Amino acid sequence: MSTQSTESTKQAASIDALSSGRVPSVEVAAHTGERIQIAGWLHALRRLGGISFLIVRDGWGIVQVVAASDEELAPLHTAHAGPESVLLVEGVVAAASQAPGGIELREPRITVLIAITETPPVILGKRELKASLNTMLDEAVLTSRHPTRRAVFRLGASAMASFRETLSARSFTEIQSPKLVESATEGGANVFALDYFGRPAYLAQSPQFYKQIMVGVFERVFEVGPVFRAEPHDTTRHINEYVSLDMEMGFIESHFTIMAVARAVLASMMERFRAANAADLALLGVTLPEVPAEIPHLHFAEAQDLILRLHGVDVRGEPDLSPQDERWLGEWARAEHGSDFLFVTGYPMRKRPFYTHPDPARPEYSNSADLLFRGTELMTGGQRLHRYEDYLAALAERNVSPEPFADYLETFRYGMPPHGGFAIGLERLLMQLTGLPSIKLATLFPRDINRLRP
């Protein structure tokens, strides 16, 4: 039980330097026998006979406070302080095997900083947060306070930090590319348009063009930032603003270089989750996948052959994998390689964006790689074209004018090495890792076709 008691296991050694003597929940156990002060929100209040159990929640976890008399509780009663009231509580730290974290605060002296007398529209004080998806999202201001919700977002923070650290250690430079762009180019449709001082502008669907441009500057770059997709779908797998973890690098051999970086990034993330988020994982009941030393990979054509052989379904000639195909391949990777991860390489060129590099040996296939995690796409990437003439030809072949791409094309006109990169959607990673029923639950304040608030 004690693993579920405090959500956050990260080191909080310096947390107190600026907080006037209070002890954060995650450090209380280190003060057993001492009289200390904690601060936080009244998460729950339970009575058992003459004894009251207060659960106080701070930014990192919860602490049980035991009031043995009505007198000790009097400050709450006087102020009519209910759930979510903000409290200071002084008390003696005592070992208590049944309590969250194995400790509780006894002989409490309670100070009510802010008394909340109105009942919140959702009950936060239970182990599980019981509410419909709509209520969860409408009341995100409050539901985010629940330990199980915080655990998801803390995993997200760890994922971002790990991504940045892994790449920084390999001499990648962080960039911030503009989100306001002149041309709704890359994806064609599905972009948000806005009025920019009297002329049209668009919200960036991805930092793709800018990260490639920056390979000409720093060779290795990454960005963590919002991207915007005006997709008019209301499903459990769509949101219209999400956080993209993007990298791009120069002087690669092929898409296999990119795959090696992706493997390193994933392995570091899992390590970090294990080290920094053990309590979050326990609270959410998440078993982390192992990242194999080499993630198995399968060419697109072989994948289609495999599906025919194993399942009798002939998908050869299809330009892409269906969700069912991906699930079958995920099962195969699990059974054959004991791996939750599988790279599918060499997707046909005809379904890939114009900047995709073909396989020199089989030009109808691409030097691309998608990573499947437990049978669902988690990451997409690959090698890009790097010769100016190849870009002009690729656009001409698609009957697209090069004019709106002039700045982007200048990169290749004036020298670019072989390069490539990948992108991971943060929310999709969190959804798949923690088994959330909707991607809308993997972001603090989701934007969907019906939802612009809170």
Place this chain on the structure above:
Amino acid sequence: MSTQSTESTKQAASIDALSSGRVPSVEVAAHTGERIQIAGWLHALRRLGGISFLIVRDGWGIVQVVAASDEELAPLHTAHAGPESVLLVEGVVAAASQAPGGIELREPRITVLIAITETPPVILGKRELKASLNTMLDEAVLTSRHPTRRAVFRLGASAMASFRETLSARSFTEIQSPKLVESATEGGANVFALDYFGRPAYLAQSPQFYKQIMVGVFERVFEVGPVFRAEPHDTTRHINEYVSLDMEMGFIESHFTIMAVARAVLASMMERFRAANAADLALLGVTLPEVPAEIPHLHFAEAQDLILRLHGVDVRGEPDLSPQDERWLGEWARAEHGSDFLFVTGYPMRKRPFYTHPDPARPEYSNSADLLFRGTELMTGGQRLHRYEDYLAALAERNVSPEPFADYLETFRYGMPPHGGFAIGLERLLMQLTGLPSIKLATLFPRDINRLRP
């Protein structure tokens, strides 16, 4: 000279793991006497008698290559490869006190990966990048490749990393707040409007409301992300999209807690610049400021008195400081305290946003703090209101309906401790630190009233 030779001084130990045997510029000196391979762009080519000096630029710095014969240069001539061509160069590393970084590559074998035969529209191969501001920005795809431009952006990357690390070490949680919002609330005017599936939406001017909401969840949060201001000004100090470094924390004493965090953040940034960006600073001729153990602070009213006393100008009664006032105060901090930094506290309530917390002792003044750096505002922050009733009163006093703020206000309706935070504009920091003539040069791809590209 050798400090200016390679831009990046950061450790690049693992840079090579994925790059098939090439040695990055910043590691070449460690291979003196060996025959190695480098890769990069032809930055410049100079002839001196029968000898040719090639400067090869990679993502981190430059390396001089000496060709003693036309034969060694033949691959360039054959391919008509001019500046910005992408090359592999094998050669023997030799000490050469006059060369950048004190080393050069001799007996070169050059392979041209990509031959550039067209002359780029800006000359990148000189120590200084000579171009008008407009050309600098129009050609940002190329000008960003110049060592002096890269140095600015690498300082930016260090600033972001340092901000995150300093706060993470104090148990702050990283958040990503939505950039698409329903109400154009906070600033009133100056927001970009867009069509969101048939209804209006706006681009967030700041994460202010969301970071406060998240104090109710994690107590301590930070965000590094884009913000959007539709300010129709074309000046050297305005851009319409910039990167904001935001933090917010709960259970503070007053704005002085926030000032202590700001000081810690700045001190860490300067330390990081010193450790990771020594060559960048040398290239840009930047002398870093010292961050005093305690940054001097002055109340707004005292600041006005001081200006009267020192300069004979009576600005008492003005609700804000003018740029001239700020310069005078900057000079005073330098002369009186030997400090490039000065906190001005207690700005009058009437010019501050509605969520500003008043000074309990003098309610016409606020618990706010602006940080001046060499006489210009660098950071703004302070304590916020935390009581629901105070928010309702503050809005009523301004004749503003609370309705569009319903989600935000829910945070305070259901319990919030005293809290506050600050924001630093990344580009402004870089401009002030490196003495750039325009803030537009402090971001990769600036957006201004006339500029949406590249």
